[in-house]
Amino acid sequence: MEKAKDFYEKHKLIVYLILFAVSLVVPFVIEQALILRYICTIMMYATLAGSLNVINGYSGQTCLGQAGFFCIGAYTCAALTKNFGVSFWIVLPLAGILAALVGLLVSLPTLKLSGIYLSIVTLGASEIIRIIAQTWTPVTGGALGIKQIPYPNLFGLELFRPKYYYFIFLIIGVLFLFITSRVLRSRVGRAWMAIREDQVAAKSLGVETSRCKCTNFMYGAFWAGIIGAAYAPFVNYIESSQFTTDTGFNVLAMVVIGGQGTLLGPIIGSAIVTILTETLRFLENWRYVIYAIIIILMMWVRPQGLLGASDSILAGGKIRRKEKEQGGKKA
Amino acid sequence: MIDFSQIDTNVPMLESKGLCKYFGGLKAVDNVDMKIMPGDIFGIIGPNGAGKTTFFNMCTGMYTPTKGNVYLMGEDVTGLSAERVARKKMARTFQNLQLFKFMSVLDNVKIGCHIGTKTNMVDSIFHTKRYKQDEEYVVHKSEEILRAIGLYEYRDTMAGNLAYGMQRKVEIARALALEPYILLLDEPAAGMNPQEKEELMEFIKMLNDGGYTIAVIEHDMKFVMNSCNRILVLNFGQKICEGTPDQVKSDKQVHEAYFGKGIIAGEAVKVHG
């Protein structure tokens, strides 16, 4: 494994090129549209989980309402493209910006709250967003939802088949990874992580925790909005029941299973959860039983997720325990 | 490094006037006046529960005082939030170590450079000139500090894995990255062995020679008496004495309230003599 890492460090460009080539070929090698649809779904959830990971994994807040931002993005896209004929490509960033603005609104309580209180506020906000989508009939179609959402159009080519849609999700996903990794390796990302590790210390170093949390929330919401906008034409039909808190919990499970605070974790988590739920479909209710058992087992065996470091703060690693003992002695 | 020349040496670096903090009926800090002049190594001592850390917390904006004011270089900073106070060039460390334990030593110090840099999200996405300048500055600055404090070889180690004494040093390094005029150290020598303490004392003196004003809470009498030029003694939240080590030693009230029946006091006197 170390060797692989070394190889990656030395030949970054080659690794990227290979990955790029493989990802380009995938939709032409895989014939079954359904498999491609699943791959699309995986990429979609990977980005959504990634956006949640920015909030939960990198700044250590407990947001349970990612479904709400997702919902905003999807409805923005559906309403604008369907009712006003706005191009998908213009709607995409718009949806992100709108979601980010709502994210700002939701994050305002975070200036005062933390922990459990923050979780319930985000959870409540997500439900409120969903109910607004369900009742604001003129814009969102109310309980009817919005159906036959126009497919994106690229130079006259209607991107209907999963084969084309694959590239939309791929580009968004890669952009997300690229931009996020850059942000995380800068002053902004360091400030987020400082807040996650120790908020009091971060404050003492002049990190404007409130502002950082707000931008963090907005950033996460932005990408959730974008992926929501890409989701709407993909499924062609949206209604409010697709954005319940269960969706939020599901995405959270992906992040935690893959590994919070790692860039690749949400991708792995999304792949595992999606493939698991699809392949076990024939088990009906037992499928959820198995899924639940996997979640619990995961928390017992690897609480930091598959890709998380065993010694991270998110794992409640050894250092923490040691310190606890010391603290105990001192007291 | 830091330009200390523009500091007005006649204005107190940190001053408190009638500072109070009450928790319900408990008067944790009661009406404390203090003056730290630029260039001081200022010691704050007192028995456990005397309100030293609470006092620090009010000075650095962690707590809002119940009454009274705090002035930093003549400017009223009472009630400002901790991050605003930090921006006014006051850095601190914590009694019970608040390191970013799961980050590398270098990253710890890098975060200390937060207020010295201005990169925003757009800069970081497009790697603008500002981003590059900032990153260069941050790396350069952090490594310089780590070299000075003798932690350079541990820069990639996870902070939480270091020995206790080392962790204290990381915290100081992190605070230094703020480029502060004044440094507040809360029991920096706790948990260190005598040799480490000695080194730390030297290091603090060196910082002071370099122009930093330093305020330090410490239990170790030897440490305080030997390095500080002025000392504030607190007991039950009240100031009982402020002055040079000699003044403090000869103060009757201090003897009665703090040094008790003589053994520690005798030791302290002996050491100093």
Added chain:
Amino acid sequence: MKKKRMLAVAALSMTAVLMTACSGGSGSSTGGGSGEASTIKLGGLAPLTGNYAEYGKGFQIGWQMAIDEINAAGGVNGHKLEIEVKDTQGDAVVSSNMATNFAEDESVMAILGDFTSGACKANAEIVDRYGIVQLSPTASAPDYANMSKYCFSIMGRQDGEAPYLARYILDKYLGAKKIAVIRVDSDWGLSCYENFLPTAEELGMEVTVEKYASGEKDFSSLITKMRSVNPDVLVVMDQGDSVAAIFNQADAAGWDIQHVALGPGTSEQLIGQLTTPDNLIVTSPFFFDENDETLTKWSSTFQEQSGFAPTIHPACAYDTVYLIKNAIERIGDGEITRDAIQQALDQSENTGITGALNFTEDGDIVRNYMICGVENGKWVVLEGFDYANE
């Protein structure tokens, strides 16, 4: 530690790849010839889990009963029938995925399902593009079947049932003037109400309406609200458990009012859930007549297999299989293709256990409705009010 972790990751990703490969493999291997094959495969979409699980189960059993019967009697034109049922969780997106799955699988000749109008409408685009029939037993939204020539439904449309309710039950049977409607805020509920309102207004009724989110349990405030307008009849438009909940809570509040429901049909379960079942009147296109031997037999067989009493929904599901069978028979010696089934279905005239099933141009059917009430814990058709032929 690190090694272990990487191993775990590797193992999991391997399983992932394998699983994908497997499902991919099965998809392609079943694709075979259609004309000469001795089994004809159908795809079933049903919410086997989730909020509508009991209906999904009903579908599954209804379909299987029909197929077993047909196969036991020698199949259709020598072909055996087979159905693969996929769980759609009552979720439109999952349903779309499953519909794509069936549409991509060339051995699947037609899709039966899904349960909700919403899911069926979400699939309309897909079945249209792939050119495969989606025959829903229960979709009743008026704007569903006309979405594509491949979309069919045999439930009957709300724009038939809702006006019937207004005209015959409320106006002629009960002579009500002031109507309180409590409806579920869903695709289905909205379109019911929208089809109900014009007729009611035309008949000079005064309608007050309140809606609630599906899954709502507490209706006391809605009932207090409705009570304050003092109506003659309380109409509930919902298919699920809320129907019983609303009437029970109205009873508990001591509100003595005529109960009318649109949606549940003559559900046996509903009787058991109500505190005052005798006070309920429903419209139903279908009725388990105790004197009808085939129906009784069917009903008891169903109950044996499922453990619960059938509603109209599994009966419709049962009929859909026979519709496909008839369509295949009509194709006769011609090659059985998806399009051939669509065409044969479009022209077919059938009678199922739920009554006459003749498709309109859109692909729905027009049902005849009955007024049903409860007597001694059993559904009965209220005699003397048969307006079917009016």
Added chain:
Amino acid sequence: MEYFLNQLVNGLCQGAIYALMAIGYSVIVGVVGMVTFTYGEIMMIGAFSAYYIFQAFGNNLPLAILAAFTGSFVIGIIVYKLCYEKFFNAPRHISLLCTIGISMLIKNLAQIVFGPETKPVLDIIENRTFTIMLGSVRLDIKLLQIVVILLVIVLAGTLTLFFNKTKWGIALRAVSQNKDAAYLMGINVKRTALIGNCIGSGLGGVAGILLSIYYYSVSATMGGAYSMKAFAASVLGGLVDIRFSALGGLCIGIIENLGIAVSAATFRDVFAFGFLILVLLIRPQGFVSKKGVRV
């Protein structure tokens, strides 16, 4: 006026059930120090235990309450062993996700075991309405509502006595205020937390049976929505103080019903959560002023 008073009565009664749920919830959160999303399923198990008692022994309410309490109590032990015991010092999200997992597990197992259909719970309490005339204002109060409110008051009272007068109760309070200090005082923190969690769960079970009687039905999926309401109510009350949590539950019940009275029932949750967020913006710790739990 009459209309609003009647809506107030509706709200009060629903609020009383919320209050009982919130009491159980805050006992759990207080003692364990972590959020739970299993509460809805615990209530469901309680309701089903009672349902089968009704099936077997007829309308025996005290026995049913006992069964509901016991059933949920046992589930509480399982939840505690799986979700909390190992994670007291771990980051919060670990046990949080565990509870989400358990909730999924119990819900789906229940659907398999009990069946997916809604089961009726009828005629447990006689359908009778009392009409009170306040001047010209007519107030209708159901017998059911009175029974529910009385039960909640009795349970809350018993619990308060238990917490203040018994050795176990005092230990529970100590643990919920400060685990380390309680440990130093010689309290077996883990066992106390287990007992506390189970008592909270038991109360949840009783709330579950009240729900099933009040709404005439039980089903495997009944828990979800109420779990969130219990959570919201106890956050409103500051998470650890049972009296304030009860108040939080009452407030949410009343706000919801009055909100519906002036708008539509589809907005129920908007009122509940909107009110919660508003209160938290003004008073970040909910109704209580002290911060009593590790958050």
